[in-house]
Each structure stands twice: as C-alpha cells, then as structure tokens.
Amino acid sequence: MIRFQNVSKVYARGARPALDDVSVDVERGEFVFLVGASGSGKSTFLSLVLREQRPSRGHVYVAGRDVANLSAWRVPSLRRQLGVVFQDFRLLQNKTVYENVAFALQVIGKPRHVIRDTVPEVLEMVGLNGKEKRMPTELSGGEQQRAAIARAIVNRPQILLADEPTGNLDPTTSLGIMRLLDRINRTGTTVVMATHDDEIVNEMRRRVVELRTGEIVRDEARGVYGERERILPDVGRSPVLDAPGSGTRVVPARLVPQPERRLLPDRQPLADRQPLERRPAGPAFGEA
Amino acid sequence: MxxxxxxxxxxxxxxxxxxxxxxxxxxxxxxxxxxxxxxxxxxxxxxxxxxxYDLVEVSVFLCPTSSLAPTCAAGEATDEQIEALQAVIGTELSGEVQQVYVESKEDAFADFEERYPDGYQGTQLTAEDMQASLRLKLADPGQYGVVSDVLSGRAGVEVVEDQRAIFDxxxxxxxxxxxxxxxxxxxxxxxxxxxxxxxxxxxxxxxxxxxxxxxxxxxxxxxxxxxxxxxxxxxxxxxxxxxxxxxxxxxxxxxxxxxxxxxxxxxxxxxxxxxxxxxxxxxxxxxxxxxxxxxxxxxxxxx
Structure with a gap:
C-alpha cells in the first residue's frame, strides 16, 4: 500500500537529510506506528506519502502510484485515497461539525445526496451523533479529534495518516481515539500513525517503525514504544511530550503517576483481544 | 453542489x-x-x-494674374491650360479623382460675399481679386499624394492644396x-x-x-x-x-x-x-x- 524505496529527503543543500535512504513497506490493512524523536523524520515521512514533498532520491509508491513522479494535476486523485488527522485537529472554526465533515465531500464535488447520506453515517461511527450542529469550540478535545477523523474517513480512503492524533488529548480520551482508529483499521483501512505516546504503542502491540535522524533503526511486527531515554534522549524518563512549534511541552496529566492506568484490563495486545465492536472486516467501514 | x-x-x-x-x-x-x-x-x-473627409477636397489653385510661382510666369491660367489640366485628370487620375468641379473667380467671389457680406476687414474686393481653382473630390482622400504629384508643377497650376491639412x-x-x-x-x-x-x-x-x-x-x-x-x-x-x-x-x-x-x-x-x-x-x-x-x-x- 505504501512503499518507500531508498528514499532520501534533503530540505536544504548541505543540511543533514530529513530521511536518509529509507526503505519500508506497509501492506494493505496494516496498522503502523511511526515513532522517534522530533526531527527524526516522521513528519517528512507522512508528507512524502501525501505528496506535499517530493523525495530527493528514491521512490515512494502509494496505492500503486509512483508519487515522486506524479504530475501536479494528479495529486488530488492521490489525496482522495488518503485521509489525514493532525494533533491540532484543524477543524474549520466557522463551520459546524456536520459542515466540517461535509466540506471534505463538497470540495471534491460529491453530489448532495451522497453527502446527506454519508456524513451522518460517519458521524455516528465516530460517536458524534447528536452533535452535528455544534461548533468546534463547543466540543471537547476528544470530540474535536473525532470530528477530524470523521472528516478524514468520510471519503473512505484506503490509507489513514495520523500525525500524533492523541498529542493534545488526555489518556482516557486518547484511548477512545485509539479505539476508533483501531475500528477504522479493522474495516481494511491502512493506518500509519506518528506518535510519542508510548503507553498507546505498548498497549496496541502493532507494527512499530522507529526513525532516528532520518534512518529506520527498528521495524518490529508487534513492537513496543521502547525506552524513552533512547528515543527521546533530550527528554529522558519523564513523561513529556513535544508539541509542534513549541519544542517540548509538559503535559500536566502525565505528571501524575498512574501506576494502575491501563488502556485495557489485561496486557494482551489490542489486536489479539475481542474487537471493541465486532464488525466484519471489509473494504470500507460503511459497508459493514 | x-x-x-x-x-x-x-x-x-x-x-x-x-x-x-x-x-x-x-x-x-x-x-x-x-x-x-x-x-x-x-x-x-x-x-x-x-x-x-467627405466634405473636403483637393484644391488645385490656378495661376492668378500676378503670382511668383515659376509655373505662373506666363500670367493668369488660360482656358487651354485649364482644359489640359482637366484632360490630365480625366486620363492619368481617372482612378483617384471622383469628381472635378471648376470654381471660377466669379464662383469664388460669390462664396466670399456669402461669407463676408460686409467685405473683408474693411476692404471691398471684386471678383478679380479672387483665384480660380479646380476642386477635386477624391475617391479615396488618402490618395492626395498621387494627385499632388501629377498636378503640381504643370503650367497654369500655382499650388495644389489638401484641405485635410486644415484638420491636422x-x-x-x-x-x-x-x-x-x-x-x-x-x-x-x-x-x-x-x-x-x-x-x-x-x-x-x-x-x-x-x-x-x-x-x-x-x-x-x-x-x-x-x-x-x-x-x-x-x-x-x-x-x-x-x-x-x-x-x-x-x-x-x-x-x-x-x-x-x-x-x-x-x-x-x-x-x-x-x-x-x-x-x-x-x-x-x-x-x-x-x-x-x-x-x-x-x-x-x-x-
């Protein structure tokens, strides 16, 4: 579904490459965590998939297309097969939840009846039914992220890219978002999630690709986040997350020791347990 | 949508x-x-x-009694000279000239009197003070140059004038x-x-x-x-x-x-x-x- 072949990305001549000879394959339907310190190349990885950047060297294949050589006018059709979720939600503040989700379909020219049918369905799936008319400011962080996820998946993309989707959320809310992403993944959508959230990665036990200074240093099928000291040497053991644009930031909720906090009652990886909501895996969530 | x-x-x-x-x-x-x-x-x-341009014409002023122009050395333009000019216009300029109108001194004086019934700046003029001319209406006013070239310098012609120049x-x-x-x-x-x-x-x-x-x-x-x-x-x-x-x-x-x-x-x-x-x-x-x-x-x- 996503294939990086010896991909390097250099932003400025002479600078250290953001990605250095990276080769990785993501299969259809996989759930992959992308971990690494800030500046390790996670965001570059995602922006290459989105064709916001072109690789300096190597090839990037997304859904069977050579993204590096994709002409500009074909980029929109590539992006219609991708959904993106960000740490800061990026909802349009002057539109309601419904309008935000509908916007994604309107701007690609979907007919009105399709929008009328699909949007409520997706809002229900992400657990926002009854909140269609709320403005983003009237929602909690978790609800805003659900709305953003609804917008990302409303066009039934093959791939969902999530750039630290839980970075702004408290642990309980993060759990809900992860359950949602897991459900989306079970419908056949490939999910690539860049994250610093070690607890989530450790609980989910999915494939983990670790980047360090632009190189892949680890690729485990059922990986854990790894040791904080090693991945985030500047931060160390203290549970501190970084936020975009502000370097590192302390998240007060994480400062409280929570020894008993678990995402799930047992230590089983999420994938091996009962799905949160039993749905037969299919090509798209709406068809289940 | x-x-x-x-x-x-x-x-x-x-x-x-x-x-x-x-x-x-x-x-x-x-x-x-x-x-x-x-x-x-x-x-x-x-x-x-x-x-x-529809109204204006090319005026071929004929030699008056006393003119310093070399072509007028022989004095006032004679009837033969006028006929010769008309013949030239009829043959060499048949394509360019649509219409020829001979304005005699009397015609010119009549025009003058109509315009200045009380005389011009106090002087009383007669028909003898006027100048006879040939008024040519051109098929294409832009062809003035050709007409001027053919007619200028001929005997009896003092000067060829394009009235369009007035509007320039x-x-x-x-x-x-x-x-x-x-x-x-x-x-x-x-x-x-x-x-x-x-x-x-x-x-x-x-x-x-x-x-x-x-x-x-x-x-x-x-x-x-x-x-x-x-x-x-x-x-x-x-x-x-x-x-x-x-x-x-x-x-x-x-x-x-x-x-x-x-x-x-x-x-x-x-x-x-x-x-x-x-x-x-x-x-x-x-x-x-x-x-x-x-x-x-x-x-x-x-x-």
Missing amino acids: RLQFVVSEVVSGLRRNTTMVVAVVLVTFVSLTFVGSAALLQAQIGKLKDDW PLFLALNRATLLSAGLAAVMLLAAVLLITTTIRLSAVSRRKETEIMRLVGASNLFVQLPFLLEGALAAVAGSVLASGGLWLAVRFLVTDWLEQSVSWVAYVSEADVLAIAPLLMVVAVGLAAIASFFTLNRYTRI
Whole structure:
C-alpha cells in the first residue's frame, strides 16, 4: 500500500537529510506506528506519502502510484485515497461539525445526496451523533479529534495518516481515539500513525517503525514504544511530550503517576483481544 | 453542489474582504474610465474623419494674374491650360479623382460675399481679386499624394492644396489627448493589477485553513482557486460596469445634451459608442483579474 524505496529527503543543500535512504513497506490493512524523536523524520515521512514533498532520491509508491513522479494535476486523485488527522485537529472554526465533515465531500464535488447520506453515517461511527450542529469550540478535545477523523474517513480512503492524533488529548480520551482508529483499521483501512505516546504503542502491540535522524533503526511486527531515554534522549524518563512549534511541552496529566492506568484490563495486545465492536472486516467501514 | 458551493465561497470571500473589494472596484472603475475615454476619443476622431473627409477636397489653385510661382510666369491660367489640366485628370487620375468641379473667380467671389457680406476687414474686393481653382473630390482622400504629384508643377497650376491639412492640428490635439488618457490608463491598470493581487493574496491568507483542508482531501486545483479567481474577476467586472456607466453618463450629459446642442455641425460620439466599448472594458477587466490571479494563486494556493 505504501512503499518507500531508498528514499532520501534533503530540505536544504548541505543540511543533514530529513530521511536518509529509507526503505519500508506497509501492506494493505496494516496498522503502523511511526515513532522517534522530533526531527527524526516522521513528519517528512507522512508528507512524502501525501505528496506535499517530493523525495530527493528514491521512490515512494502509494496505492500503486509512483508519487515522486506524479504530475501536479494528479495529486488530488492521490489525496482522495488518503485521509489525514493532525494533533491540532484543524477543524474549520466557522463551520459546524456536520459542515466540517461535509466540506471534505463538497470540495471534491460529491453530489448532495451522497453527502446527506454519508456524513451522518460517519458521524455516528465516530460517536458524534447528536452533535452535528455544534461548533468546534463547543466540543471537547476528544470530540474535536473525532470530528477530524470523521472528516478524514468520510471519503473512505484506503490509507489513514495520523500525525500524533492523541498529542493534545488526555489518556482516557486518547484511548477512545485509539479505539476508533483501531475500528477504522479493522474495516481494511491502512493506518500509519506518528506518535510519542508510548503507553498507546505498548498497549496496541502493532507494527512499530522507529526513525532516528532520518534512518529506520527498528521495524518490529508487534513492537513496543521502547525506552524513552533512547528515543527521546533530550527528554529522558519523564513523561513529556513535544508539541509542534513549541519544542517540548509538559503535559500536566502525565505528571501524575498512574501506576494502575491501563488502556485495557489485561496486557494482551489490542489486536489479539475481542474487537471493541465486532464488525466484519471489509473494504470500507460503511459497508459493514 | 459544486456551483452552489463555489458561489457561497465567493460570497463569503467578498464579504470578508469588503474594503479591499471596494478598493479594487474603484481602481478598476477609474482605470477603465481612462481606457474608455481613450477609446471614445479615437472613435470621435474616426467620426470626424468620416464626416469631414467627405466634405473636403483637393484644391488645385490656378495661376492668378500676378503670382511668383515659376509655373505662373506666363500670367493668369488660360482656358487651354485649364482644359489640359482637366484632360490630365480625366486620363492619368481617372482612378483617384471622383469628381472635378471648376470654381471660377466669379464662383469664388460669390462664396466670399456669402461669407463676408460686409467685405473683408474693411476692404471691398471684386471678383478679380479672387483665384480660380479646380476642386477635386477624391475617391479615396488618402490618395492626395498621387494627385499632388501629377498636378503640381504643370503650367497654369500655382499650388495644389489638401484641405485635410486644415484638420491636422485638431486631430493632433485629439490624438495627444488619447495618448494622455491611455498613459494614465496604463498607470491605473498597473495599480489595479497590484491591488487585485493584494486582494487575492489577503483572501487566500484569510482562508488558508480552508484551502489547506481542500488540498489535503484532494480538491482539484481549479476548485481550490476558482473562488479566488471569481472574486477578483467579479470585483474587476463591477469596476468595468461602473466605468461604462460613468462614460455613458458623461457622453449623455456632456456630448449629447450639451456639445451637440451648442455646436451642432460636428458628428459626435454617442451613447451607442459607449455601449460598443463596454464589452471591451469588461474584457480588459477580466484580463486584469486573470493576470493578477496568475501571479498570486500559484504561490498561495499551490497543491
């Protein structure tokens, strides 16, 4: 579904490459965590998939297309097969939840009846039914992220890219978002999630690709986040997350020791347990 | 859906940027008024030429009794010389000259008396003081040079004169006014392009979040840019409509209702001419917006 072949990305001549000879394959339907310190190349990885950047060297294949050589006018059709979720939600503040989700379909020219049918369905799936008319400011962080996820998946993309989707959320809310992403993944959508959230990665036990200074240093099928000291040497053991644009930031909720906090009652990886909501895996969530 | 969406985006964009949009409308209004004025001046020149060139002729002044011209050394032009000239005109200039009219000294005096019934500046003149001439009506007034070449220097011809030369200073003045108007128009058009560029840029920046989402969900380039294009174009077209309206009013009240009443023997531009250049102004307006969009959109709403 996503294939990086010896991909390097250099932003400025002479600078250290953001990605250095990276080769990785993501299969259809996989759930992959992308971990690494800030500046390790996670965001570059995602922006290459989105064709916001072109690789300096190597090839990037997304859904069977050579993204590096994709002409500009074909980029929109590539992006219609991708959904993106960000740490800061990026909802349009002057539109309601419904309008935000509908916007994604309107701007690609979907007919009105399709929008009328699909949007409520997706809002229900992400657990926002009854909140269609709320403005983003009237929602909690978790609800805003659900709305953003609804917008990302409303066009039934093959791939969902999530750039630290839980970075702004408290642990309980993060759990809900992860359950949602897991459900989306079970419908056949490939999910690539860049994250610093070690607890989530450790609980989910999915494939983990670790980047360090632009190189892949680890690729485990059922990986854990790894040791904080090693991945985030500047931060160390203290549970501190970084936020975009502000370097590192302390998240007060994480400062409280929570020894008993678990995402799930047992230590089983999420994938091996009962799905949160039993749905037969299919090509798209709406068809289940 | 698409159309409705684009229209609502355009409306919200225009509303968000009202002051800038008003500025664009006004600047295009002024600049296109200059463009339109230049066009109307040229139309006026065309009308005067059509009108007057039909009336004016080439005068072949025949030798009077005392002339210093070498061709007139033999004294006043004789009937034979006049006939010879007419023969030349009939043969060598048959294509260029449509009509020949012989104005005798008596005819000239009759004209003179009609114009100055009380004598000219106190002197009483007679028919003998007048000069006989051949008045030639040309098939194409532009062929004056050929006629002059053939007839100048022949015996009995003192001088060949193109009456069109009388109008040259007027046309020169009108042409200079056109140039001035076009020059001002060029400066104003540049200002309009810059202003539209800035407006589109502001609009694009204020809607950056929307366009970013549009790009990410795979909206086509055209779809992302169309609202901005339309905003610029709409403002510019509004300016052109105002300019056409302004010119129409100017022609109506200054030319039709005033000039035409006071100096009625001249053909003037009319409201119909304004309507004829209105589409041209609109095309210029859309062109301005297109140029401005071209330079802005690729930078601010790139995929």
